[in-house]
Amino acid sequence: MSPANRLSLIKHAVVVLSLLPAAELVLRWQMGRMGARPTTEALLWTGDWAVAFLLITLAITPARALFDWPPLVTLRRRLGLAAAGYALLHFGLYVFDQKWNLVVVALEIVKRFYLTIGFVAVLAFVALSITSTDGWQRRLRRNWKRLHYLVYPLAVLALIHFFLQSKANVSDAVMASGLFLWLMLWRALPRDIRSKPQTLAGLAVATPILTVVVEALWYWGAKGVPPMRIVEASLDPMLIPRPAHIVLVAGLGVVVVTLLWRLKPRKTVPS
Numbered sequence: 001m002s003p004a005n006r007l008s009l010i011k012h013a014v015v016v017l018s019l020l021p022a023a024e025l026v027l028r029w030q031m032g033r034m035g036a037r038p039t040t041e042a043l044l045w046t047g048d049w050a051v052a053f054l055l056i057t058l059a060i061t062p063a064r065a066l067f068d069w070p071p072l073v074t075l076r077r078r079l080g081l082a083a084a085g086y087a088l089l090h091f092g093l094y095v096f097d098q099k100w101n102l103v104v105v106a107l108e109i110v111k112r113f114y115l116t117i118g119f120v121a122v123l124a125f126v127a128l129s130i131t132s133t134d135g136w137q138r139r140l141r142r143n144w145k146r147l148h149y150l151v152y153p154l155a156v157l158a159l160i161h162f163f164l165q166s167k168a169n170v171s172d173a174v175m176a177s178g179l180f181l182w183l184m185l186w187r188a189l190p191r192d193i194r195s196k197p198q199t200l201a202g203l204a205v206a207t208p209i210l211t212v213v214v215e216a217l218w219y220w221g222a223k224g225v226p227p228m229r230i231v232e233a234s235l236d237p238m239l240i241p242r243p244a245h246i247v248l249v250a251g252l253g254v255v256v257v258t259l260l261w262r263l264k265p266r267k268t269v270p271s
């Protein structure tokens, strides 16, 4: 298969895969398998997938560098639009839950901090989606890149919303934050070292430690739990998998996959 055909196939696969969680939601709802509070269940589902697609979108830049495959970047727009789509569906479900009463929705957004930051994130998603086209990229020139740096504060807002929303168990929000930290730390490293296996191994070790710090700070600040309890829980083999373990496995996975990719024999162009 030619590289162009392979890329086109991957692009189509990404579109189909990004629609699967929505299709599963519709199917479960139709079959009455959404539990006692279907709208709440759908809210959680779409919120989780919005964050998941946001992280996958942010993973494209490192993946392009690690696998040395520039066309990968063409998938970023589709993945970003999938994240925005799930975030808008999530917001739509909230409005539906409030019986389409926009006054109540607006008052709630103003009154509750976690909804205020969620709404700001939704607005940022809309701005980024509208301007994601080639036309807008040409029109805005250098400002396009500046505007699209908004994705980082947007992700931070989405994660804070995730934490505030998670009530007693913040494990998923902690895990998402750990993965986000990996993606941000990789970007912060100098270009000439960030794709080296030893750097990736260092990141694989550093990010779970930071994940434990984030989790410990959260439980300490929000519930008064002594930080050492979270550290001990993360070191207890009986409690595997905790968020930091998943972040560690993801980081080590990046090291292994990158090494295997680089060992792959390359086709040489005949002279």
Ligand code: HEM
Residues within 6 Å of the ligand: 040, 043, 044, 045, 046, 047, 048, 050, 051, 054, 087, 090, 091, 094, 109, 115, 117, 118, 119, 120, 121, 122, 158, 161, 162, 165, 166, 172
């Ligand atoms: C105005 C905008 C938003 C509103 C009104 C809103 C509303 C809500 C509500 C009511 C819940 C809790 C459901 C429950 O436990 O009963 C929730 C949870 C959540 N939201 Fe949002 N949200 C907004 C924006 C966002 C955005 C932009 C994202 C992500 C990009 C997001 C991600 C999440 C996640 C991950 C959860 C928790 C899911 C879980 O615990 O599994 N939300 N949101």
